[in-house]
Amino acid sequence: MTYLHHAAAANDVEAIHALLAKGADLEARDGEGRTALLVATHENRVEAAAALIEAGADVNARDHIHDSPYLYAGARGLLTILKLTLSHGADLKSTNRYGGxxxxxxxxxxxxxxxxxxxxxxxxxxxxxxxxxxxxxxxxxxxxxxxxxxxxxxxxxxxxxxxxxxxxxxxxxxxxxxxxxxxxxxxxxxxxxx
Missing domain, CATH: 1.25.40.20 (Ankyrin repeat-containing domain)
Incomplete structure (x- = not known):
């Protein structure tokens, strides 16, 4: 897990901005294949998710079990993050591990x-x-x-x-x-x- 993943989990927007300014990889993966945005989404860290999305994080990046920020937010009813993913290129045809x-x-x-x-x-x-x-x-x-x-x-x-x-x-x-x-x-x- 990168510092960016930790900042996302902690909803630390200042740290996210600082890490990105220093060149942190927005799409780096943790051991489960999750990006920082997916970590923020799992924790429903709205401010962190918004900061990452505004910085260009891929709302369709999938982890090892085929979840993406968009799919996870939809499945869990995380409305604010879902709305952000929909307005930033969510792939409406993408499917989860069950093909749904x-x-x-x-x-x-x-x-x-x-x-x-x-x-x-x-x-x-x-x-x-x-x-x-x-x-x-x-x-x-x-x-x-x-x-x-x-x-x-x-x-x-x-x-x-x-x-x-x-x-x-x-x-x-x-x-x-x-x-x-x-x-x-x-x-x-x-x-x-x-």
Whole structure:
């Protein structure tokens, strides 16, 4: 881990600027393949992340497990950092180790605002990951059926997610919602033609 990584983890913007002025490598990697920006993102160090991004850090630089600052911020609902990555060249087509876009784990984890931000940015709604699931399917299958996930299903459908796109076994979102007793989701899916 470099001094820049430590400064990023500590949210020490002064040190970041000083290290960069002395020629620190913005894209240097630690033992896990993380850049200083990804370290800042993991710790949700907003000021450090902003300083690194403004200095030109790559928001799409991946670590050993294929996380990038953009993908991680989306998956974890780190809204300020996500917004910064989106305005600084985030690759909306990039995928995580499961072959999913940032939208899929954001939907699964119930991050309503992140889902909305990613939809607005233009992330493909019906992208299918290696598990055979879309963001809509994950919002149903891996959720508790609560209000945040119902809202995500509502927003995905309103944005044009295909309510009939089945999983790898041919099970539709509506069938998954019915099997789990998620009545609010069932109504939304039926209204959308699922």
């Amino acid at each position: 876009t940032a939208l899929i784990p954001a939907a699964e984890r119930g991050h309503v605002e992140a889902v909305e931000m990613l939809i607005a940015a233009g992330v493909r709604l019906d992208h299918v990951n290696r598990l055979g699931w879309t963001a809509l399917l994950e919002a149903i299958i891996l959720s508790d059926g609560g209000p945040r996930h119902v809202e995500i299903v509502k927003r995905l459908l309103a944005a044009g997610a295909d309510p009939r796109l089945a999983d790898a076994e041919g099970v539709t979102p509506l069938t998954h919602a019915r099997q789990r007793g998620y009545e609010a989701m069932v109504k939304l899916l039926q209204a959308a033609g699922g």
